[in-house]
Amino acid sequence: xxxxxxxxxxxxxxxxxxxxxxxxxxxxxxxxxxxxxxxxxxxxxxxxxxxxxxxxxxxxxxxxxxxxxxxxxxxxxxxxxxxxxxxxxxxxxxxxxxxxxxxxxxxxxxxxxxxxxxxxxxxxxxxxxxxxxxxxxxxxxxxxxxxxxxxxxxxxxxxxxxxxxxxxxxxxxxxxxxxxxxxxxxxxxxxxxxxxxxxxxxxxxxxxxxxxxxxxxxxxxxxxxxxxxxxxxxxxxxxxxxxxxxxxxxxxxxxxxxxxxxxxxxxxxxxxxxxxxxxxxxxxxxxxxxxxxxxxxxxxxxxxxxxxxxxxxxxxxxxxxxxxxxxxxxxxxxxxxxxxxxxxxxxxxxxxxxxxxxxxxxxxxxxxxxxxxxxxxxxxxxxxxxxxxxxxxxxxxxxxxxxxxxxxxxxxxxxxxxxxxxxxxxxxxxxxxxxxxxxxxxxxxxxxxxxxxxxxxxxxxxxxxxxxx
Amino acid sequence: xxxxxxxxxxxxxxxxxxxxxxxxxxxxxxxxxxxxxxxxxxxxxxxxxxxxxxxxxxxxxxxxxxxxxxxxxxxxxxxxxxxxxxxxxxxxxxxxxxxxxxxxxxxxxxxxxxxxxxxxxxxxxxxxxxxxxxxxxxxxxxxxxxxxxxxxxxxxxxxxxxxxxxxxxxxxxxxxxxxxxxxxxxxxxxxxxxxxxxxxxxxxxxxxxxxxx
Ligand code: SF4
Numbered sequence: 219x220x221x222x223x224x225x226x227x228x229x230x231x232x233x234x235x236x237x238x239x240x241x242x243x244x245x246x247x248x249x250x251x252x253x254x255x256x257x258x259x260x261x262x263x264x265x266x267x268x269x270x271x272x273x274x275x276x277x278x279x280x281x282x283x284x285x286x287x288x289x290x291x292x293x294x295x296x297x298x299x300x301x302x303x304x305x306x307x308x309x310x311x312x313x314x315x316x317x318x319x320x321x322x323x324x325x326x327x328x329x330x331x332x333x334x335x336x337x338x339x340x341x342x343x344x345x346x347x348x349x350x351x352x353x354x355x356x357x358x359x360x361x362x363x364x365x366x367x368x369x370x371x372x373x374x375x376x377x378x379x380x381x382x383x384x385x386x387x388x389x390x391x392x393x394x395x396x397x398x399x400x401x402x403x404x405x406x407x408x409x410x411x412x413x414x415x416x417x418x419x420x421x422x423x424x425x426x427x428x429x430x431x432x433x434x435x436x437x438x439x440x441x442x443x444x445x446x447x448x449x450x451x452x453x454x455x456x457x458x459x460x461x462x463x464x465x466x467x468x469x470x471x472x473x474x475x476x477x478x479x480x481x482x483x484x485x486x487x488x489x490x491x492x493x494x495x496x497x498x499x500x501x502x503x504x505x506x507x508x509x510x511x512x513x514x515x516x517x518x519x520x521x522x523x524x525x526x527x528x529x530x531x532x533x534x535x536x537x538x539x540x541x542x543x544x545x546x547x548x549x550x551x552x553x554x555x556x557x558x559x560x561x562x563x564x565x566x567x568x569x570x571x572x573x574x575x576x577x578x579x580x581x582x583x584x585x586x587x588x589x590x591x592x593x594x595x596x597x598x599x600x601x602x603x604x605x606x607x608x609x610x611x612x613x614x615x616x617x618x619x620x621x622x623x624x625x626x627x628x629x630x631x632x633x634x635x636x637x638x639x640x641x642x643x644x645x646x647x648x649x650x651x652x653x654x655x656x657x658x659x660x661x662x663x664x665x666x667x668x669x670x671x672x673x674x675x676x677x678x679x680x681x682x683x684x685x686x687x
Numbered sequence: 688x689x690x691x692x693x694x695x696x697x698x699x700x701x702x703x704x705x706x707x708x709x710x711x712x713x714x715x716x717x718x719x720x721x722x723x724x725x726x727x728x729x730x731x732x733x734x735x736x737x738x739x740x741x742x743x744x745x746x747x748x749x750x751x752x753x754x755x756x757x758x759x760x761x762x763x764x765x766x767x768x769x770x771x772x773x774x775x776x777x778x779x780x781x782x783x784x785x786x787x788x789x790x791x792x793x794x795x796x797x798x799x800x801x802x803x804x805x806x807x808x809x810x811x812x813x814x815x816x817x818x819x820x821x822x823x824x825x826x827x828x829x830x831x832x833x834x835x836x837x838x839x840x841x842x843x844x845x846x847x848x849x850x851x852x853x854x855x856x857x858x859x860x861x862x863x864x865x866x867x868x869x870x871x872x873x874x875x876x877x878x879x880x881x882x883x884x885x886x887x888x889x890x891x892x893x894x895x896x897x898x899x900x
Contacts, residue, residue, distance in 0.1 A: 230898035233889045234882060238864035242882060246895045254770065256720035265876075270886075282718065296718040303720045340895055347769040347803060361803055363771035365810035365875070373879045375886060379862065411705055412763035412790070412797040445766060447802055470896055478896035495795070513705050513766070532792065534761075537704050632714045639737075651709045651767060653732050 220488025222383050223452050224418045227358045227485070231341050233375055243378045246340040248370050249326045250277040250313065252304040253632070254345030258368035259307040270374045272312040276335055279304060279318050280325045281632045285595050285622035290319060297633065311371075324598020324624040327351040327566035331435065332600050334461060334469025338453040338482040343370055348566050348648065349448075350441040354434035355461075356453035356485050358418070361442065381447045384417040385493040388425035390502035395681045397576070398433035399568060399646070399665035401425065402440040403507035405499055407517040410532045414446030417495065420487065421451050425501040431460040432572035439567045440648055443514040452486035506681055508553050509650045509663040511541035516650070517663070520680045523550045544652055545660050546640065553662065553678045560591045560643040561673040562655070563666055564622075565629035568646035569597030571604050573666040577646075578610040580670035580681075581617040587676030592619035593635065595627040619673070631656045644672040689812040690872030694783045695839040696756030698849065700830045701746055706760060707767035708804060712776040725772055726779030751834045757784040759826050762797060765804025774807040784840045786816045786847070788823035809865045812872060814840055816847060816859045825855065842870055 233242040248271075255277075262269070269275060282297040283289060292298040301318065308315035316322040316329060323329070327348050330336040336352045342359035343349060345367040352359035366376060388401055406413075419441050421434075429437070434451050441449025458479060461469050470478050505519035515532065518524065524542070526549035527535035542549065547556070563569070563577050574596065586592045594614045596602040602624055605611055611621045628635040629647040637643055637659025646669050650661035662678060671681045716728045733745045741748055747755075758777070764787040765773060777785065785808070787799030798805075799817040808815045818826070829851045830836050840847045845866075848856040867873065879886075894900060 230893075234885045236864070238862070238867070240864050242879065242885070244886075244889060244893070253717050257722045257771075260720070260722070267876075294718075300718050300720055337896070339898070345769060345771075347767065361769040363769055363774075363803060363807040363810065365771060365807065369876050369879065372876050373883075373886060374890075375879060377864070377875060377879065379864075410792065410797070411766055412801070413792070413795070415763075415798045415802055442767075445763065445797075445801060474896060477900075481897045481899070484899075513707065515705075534704060536702065540703070630709075630714050632717065649707075649709070649767060651707045653713055654709050657713070657732055 220490035222487040222491040247342040249344035278316040283625040328597030334466025351439040353438040353450035360448040382494040384495040387423040392501040397665040398437040411515040412445040414444035419449040432570040559641040562645040564595030565647035567648045577666040577670040578613040586618040586673040595622040688872040691869040699752035699755035701760040704761035708773035711773040725776035729776040729780040762790040766801040788820040
């Protein structure tokens with residue numbers, strides 16, 4: 219029987235099987251950020267341990283950092299203490315840090331790929347659930363807790379049960395202005411936020427093969443929102459072109475690259491490979507997706523009304539009612555009728571150069587609505603520099619938007635970028651949980667183009683019709 | 688780590704599915720570089736009113752749940768962010784056991800807990816028990832009917848008994864490795880370091896860019 223992409227990566231990484239049937243899995247890349255690492259480093263100090271493979275460990279500051287001009291001066295003393303702790307820990311333990319002020323700094327899931335740290339066939343972990351992003355390269359990448367961060371620092375391994383496999387096939391060709399964000403939101407709507415639990419998703423099909431690396435990263439990024447352990451896409455020429463098309467300091471070159479390419483080309487799932495579960499989604503005529511509730515599975519086609527409490531598949535009436543109350547919505551309302559206060563374009567889901575290009579194409583020559591605040595936050599300083607070289611920053615500013623420095627920003631509002639209570643936001647991020655973008659804030663997840671159009675219209679629009687009008 | 692063998696305590700209910708880790712411990716508390724001090728902030732946005740006083744309407748604030756250490760909730764508890772702070776907050780707020788139902792959906796069984804959250808519980812001496820939806824419904828009814836209802840979770844026996852006037856007991860499943868770790872309060876790192884020689888041998892022959900060579 220043939221093997222899946224997942225199986226082809228898993229097997230060579232098993233150091234040994236353990237008596238209880240789990241595996242000791244070798245980890246190729248360990249990404250570290252300031253929020254989930256301090257207690258792990260403290261554990262190392264307490265036990266007098268060292269990092270086993272500092273050269274396989276890479277670190278950045280993203281969650282707490284301000285994104286304004288004066289960002290080098292972190293005014294919140296507690297945020298500053300956390301950022302300073304990471305600096306100290308990286309110095310003490312010999313870990314490479316892309317810190318604030320470094321032009322390679324950015325959201326951990328944006329800089330990994332752009333620096334060539336993320337490569338096909340690797341196992342990649344980080345104390346962050348959106349580590350699933352890196353699966354877009356045909357890597358096995360997943361989020362871990364802080365105790366596991368410490369475990370990887372000390373042993374370069376993790377104890378893992380073998381997950382199940384789940385193939386999601388996106389057939390057809392989505393129409394213009396329909397992105398991988400819409401595809402993956404549709405999927406989460408179908409599967410629910412626990413539908414992928416215990417599984418590694420592999421995305422395939424014509425609609426996935428034709429996605430850029432940025433589009434694939436958006437898709438894999440959201441795997442965790444379906445509860446999946448990881449999401450992955452088989453590497454192909456799009457992947458290899460991304461890795462070799464420009465200088466990526468940690469990617470192999472020359473002979474090492476040739477050898478790697480031969481291996482990478484052997485990774486895609488065999489035609490007769492078996493998956494534990496499968497799902498097929500037709501993307502022909504897929505409408506733009508918008509979330510209406512307080513988790514990413516509470517999502518509708520943009521032209522459909524918000525459901526009634528007794529009529530939302532997979533959710534109890536009381537959960538729907540409490541979500542609608544929190545969101546300030548009534549059953550039957552169309553999201554295209556509800557005014558917005560804020561539009562956020564950013565996060566590890568949608569802050570890469572292609573996302574910004576798509577948003578800029580909509581905003582070019584247009585202005586945001588007066589009552590809307592528009593925040594554009596590039597995922598990394600590299601993205602920021604490239605966007606500026608392409609003149610995208612001028613488009614955002616001319617449209618009335620704020621052009622920021624790299625960081626997680628309003629995706630979770632650990633820094634000063636937060637929604638106020640009851641502010642309504644169209645956001646390109648990944649979580650519409652209660653309070654996620656600021657206590658009492660109301661989040662509608664959308665694609666970058668939908669977010670840009672919403673900023674102009676002052677409310678969510680069906681981009682397909684809006685552009686025609 | 689504190690071993691988990693047998694625990695008896697008051698049962699409290701939280702009637703909500705898909706409780707995410709942002710709700711269990713909001714972001715502002717993630718700035719701490721310590722492992723302690725999270726207890727009073729568990730469920731912060733639900734637990735307190737904007738002026739900082741107790742929100743009497745929040746289920747877990749009900750006086751009948753005073754002194755509770757067993758939490759019963761709905762499906763997919765702990766979804767979202769990987770933050771271990773969520774488990775630290777629950778443990779430091781006095782919870783030793785959390786119970787959630789698996790859910791049958793179109794022929795698939797969706798687990799009661801999100802994967803990363805469940806991993807994190809084991810590493811912090813907290814027992815996460817999955818029961819069927821029907822059984823958890825019964826537990827909700829029992830708790831509603833009997834103020835101060837207690838239960839005893841026996842990990843070795845893989846059984847939890849609710850001490851209602853007519854007691855109910857439920858058997859539960861747990862992965863062998865997690866059970867052993869909890870029973871003995873084992874530290875995973877110590878465990879793995881026993882295999883240090885295997886790791887070294889592996890590293891000596893291993894090329895991540897061509898692992899099959
Ligand atoms: S952008 Fe948001 S989801 Fe991504 S790593 Fe930062 S906080 Fe997490």
